[in-house]
Amino acid sequence: MNARPMDQFLFIALPYVCLFTFLLMTIYRYRQQSFSYSSLSSQFLENKQHFWAVVPFHYGILAVTAGHLIAFLIPRSILAWNSHPLRLYILEISALVCGLLTLIGLISLIARRGTTTRIRKVTTVTDWILFAMLLIQTVSGVAIALFHPWGSSWFATNLSPYLWSIFKLNPDVSFVTAMPHLVKLHIVLAFLTIGFFPFTRLVHLLVIPNPYLWRKTQVVRWYGRKSE
Amino acid sequence: MAAGRMGGLCGTNFEDPFERNPLTLALSPSRGEGTKQRNKQDPTLMQIRSQVSMVFHLDKCIGCHTCSVACKNVWTDRKGAEYMWWNNVETKPGTGFPTKWEDQEKYKGGFERNDDGSLSIKSTSKKKIIPNIFHNPHMPSMDDYYEPWTYDYQNLFTAKEGSDQPTAGPISMIDGEKIDVQSGPNWDDDLGGSEIYAANDPNLAGLTEQQRLQLSSVERLVFFYLPRICNHCLNPCCVASCPSGALYKRGEDGIVLIDQQKCRAWRSCVAACPYKKTYFNWFTGKSEKCILCFPRLETGQAPACFHSCVGRIRYLGVLLYDADRLEEVAKLPDDELVEGQRSLIMNPHDPAVIAQAKKDGISDGVIEAAQNSPVYKFVMEWKIALPPHIEYRTLPMLFYVPPMSPVQASKPEDTIHHNSNNLFHDIDDSRVPMKFLANLFGGGQEGVVRYALAKQKAVRWHRRAETVGDIDRATADRMLHEANCTREEADAIYKLTALCTYEERFVIPPMHREQAIEMMKEPHEHRAETGFGFVGGQTRGM
Ligand code: SF4
Ligand code: SF4
Numbered sequence: 036m037n038a039r040p041m042d043q044f045l046f047i048a049l050p051y052v053c054l055f056t057f058l059l060m061t062i063y064r065y066r067q068q069s070f071s072y073s074s075l076s077s078q079f080l081e082n083k084q085h086f087w088a089v090v091p092f093h094y095g096i097l098a099v100t101a102g103h104l105i106a107f108l109i110p111r112s113i114l115a116w117n118s119h120p121l122r123l124y125i126l127e128i129s130a131l132v133c134g135l136l137t138l139i140g141l142i143s144l145i146a147r148r149g150t151t152t153r154i155r156k157v158t159t160v161t162d163w164i165l166f167a168m169l170l171i172q173t174v175s176g177v178a179i180a181l182f183h184p185w186g187s188s189w190f191a192t193n194l195s196p197y198l199w200s201i202f203k204l205n206p207d208v209s210f211v212t213a214m215p216h217l218v219k220l221h222i223v224l225a226f227l228t229i230g231f232f233p234f235t236r237l238v239h240l241l242v243i244p245n246p247y248l249w250r251k252t253q254v255v256r257w258y259g260r261k262s263e
Numbered sequence: 264m265a266a267g268r269m270g271g272l273c274g275t276n277f278e279d280p281f282e283r284n285p286l287t288l289a290l291s292p293s294r295g296e297g298t299k300q301r302n303k304q305d306p307t308l309m310q311i312r313s314q315v316s317m318v319f320h321l322d323k324c325i326g327c328h329t330c331s332v333a334c335k336n337v338w339t340d341r342k343g344a345e346y347m348w349w350n351n352v353e354t355k356p357g358t359g360f361p362t363k364w365e366d367q368e369k370y371k372g373g374f375e376r377n378d379d380g381s382l383s384i385k386s387t388s389k390k391k392i393i394p395n396i397f398h399n400p401h402m403p404s405m406d407d408y409y410e411p412w413t414y415d416y417q418n419l420f421t422a423k424e425g426s427d428q429p430t431a432g433p434i435s436m437i438d439g440e441k442i443d444v445q446s447g448p449n450w451d452d453d454l455g456g457s458e459i460y461a462a463n464d465p466n467l468a469g470l471t472e473q474q475r476l477q478l479s480s481v482e483r484l485v486f487f488y489l490p491r492i493c494n495h496c497l498n499p500c501c502v503a504s505c506p507s508g509a510l511y512k513r514g515e516d517g518i519v520l521i522d523q524q525k526c527r528a529w530r531s532c533v534a535a536c537p538y539k540k541t542y543f544n545w546f547t548g549k550s551e552k553c554i555l556c557f558p559r560l561e562t563g564q565a566p567a568c569f570h571s572c573v574g575r576i577r578y579l580g581v582l583l584y585d586a587d588r589l590e591e592v593a594k595l596p597d598d599e600l601v602e603g604q605r606s607l608i609m610n611p612h613d614p615a616v617i618a619q620a621k622k623d624g625i626s627d628g629v630i631e632a633a634q635n636s637p638v639y640k641f642v643m644e645w646k647i648a649l650p651p652h653i654e655y656r657t658l659p660m661l662f663y664v665p666p667m668s669p670v671q672a673s674k675p676e677d678t679i680h681h682n683s684n685n686l687f688h689d690i691d692d693s694r695v696p697m698k699f700l701a702n703l704f705g706g707g708q709e710g711v712v713r714y715a716l717a718k719q720k721a722v723r724w725h726r727r728a729e730t731v732g733d734i735d736r737a738t739a740d741r742m743l744h745e746a747n748c749t750r751e752e753a754d755a756i757y758k759l760t761a762l763c764t765y766e767e768r769f770v771i772p773p774m775h776r777e778q779a780i781e782m783m784k785e786p787h788e789h790r791a792e793t794g795f796g797f798v799g800g801q802t803r804g805m
Binding site for chain 2: 069070072073074075076077078079080081082085086089090093094152153155156157239242244246247248250252253254255256257258
């Protein structure tokens, strides 16, 4: 392994620092400051633009993130799917549409926060930094989809192995060093976002209320079990 | 004793995973069949729980808002909570707070009964949570309440010298900008007859055009007050709707609370509560609601709004109820709901009920409190206190004694002519139409409201005959008989209405929770879980 020190820093050291921070801080924050785990919704203060910003953004970013995860987890199935050009086109176009949806949603979110005085009051510096990171990340993602097509395939062949090598604690940067700068930026920013995650309102992602779907409807708390 | 009951508990979660779910109970065949055919003689089919319940005697409310101010000063005088009024007093007819909260076409609060008899949450049910979690379509916004404001007092000191006096103009408490105040809480205070407020009261539904006109004509103009707090419902829609399971009902006394540590600002409870009694704290990003001053109750004091009530209209006491039949009752047709809810409430003097209550872990002290409960007398013995908007199907446990109102009058020529020559007019001649009160307190049924008003009227005839003597005894007795009331009962109603002491109004059950809490939990952590107080400061995010 004779990668340049810069590559070693960006694609080995930085990812580990960020992943470690993510793991440690989300747990620490959950245990020490459970109160601060909140989506901090601002719908109450502004109810009209909210719909047009929040809904496209969430659907878009969930789909895009899920796509990245799938390509990371089951790269071979993706390649098999892409072996037919038509299926490849469908996948690529859907990915681009979801990316654009995210971008439109994100821009509306930023505009809403910037223009409504009530909302500006409940927007922190952290929120603005996060917005900037997400904006660059989304723009670079959409640009990659446009200028470096067939990402679903090359992600599966090149980036999946790289990411796996990170998780297997045997990092191999040879897959990423040859990537275009735009892709490198996207990767670095992705890790930075993961590292920043525990310090932002993004933590609400970790407490999505899935138990609601199968919990009993009414909740009663007792101080002790009753003797039957 | 306390230690024994705590034996099975470890960790920080008090939730009982095996808690029976009232809404799915009917699915279990043995229970379901049992509940259908159960008769009150067979207590083995009951599961008795106790509930701290309330009565507000509207005939006594003077609309002074002391209760609201007491509550505001104790609980909601904080950033993010300025606009909240856990206790508020509305003028009826009027639009209330938030504006037109009773209009469920708009707010979609409460449960609805489906064609197959099942219940579902109108706003965000389990099915609708996934599409609605990002943007809740039925979430009221601050504009439905009001934007809180203060005054720019500093300007009085810092204004530049000029030709006129400096003023302290209104500024928003959210963004600090100057605001042009258009409305606020109690903007419709005392505005009975107003075409903007009174005429838009959702309870006017079903009134004839003539009745509506009369309500706003000067000679008939009438209003009364409706103080409101969280009803600590038996089938709370707020709890049922919370995706995080942050809201819960306390098993021992039925108080409904929001765990501040678990609330994640999904906002479902705000939309789901048909009484709009959960509020979203815009600063902390958590919902909050009335906690029935449980720290005061636990130390034997009445809640702040009860304690401070100038008109002494408020009563508090324990009711024992059968938790196994909750679901069955919540699903009854509209016109059976008032009676249905009463059928849940058990007679605390019945030996079979007492035996079952003890079996279900209710302490002797609580049973004794239930036997002395003023709420039981008003709701069950005398049947003159009624639940608000029972058709929302949350089974509220705050009951109202409907108010008497002045006699109708008309002004054909120059003199005002009263339609009734009686000293105490016929209740159907009251200025507030029976239908209006029925929409508020009877689930649309006039019968239960008429019964409550007739009995109150009979009590007046009876007391007049006793103390003034210008009414003969026979007439008073006939009145009592027509109202299904005895002299003894009338005296008891009179006494608890007019001469009640603090101890008679508030029969607070022993709770002893302080011991349990201290032994099991870090007190600061406990505070946050029970709806107030915060670990590490009440900050937003990180
Ligand atoms: S009044 Fe509303 S907030 Fe209170 S228990 Fe009932 S549904 Fe919940
Ligand atoms: S303090 Fe009592 S009398 Fe005064 S408004 Fe409140 S409930 Fe009515």
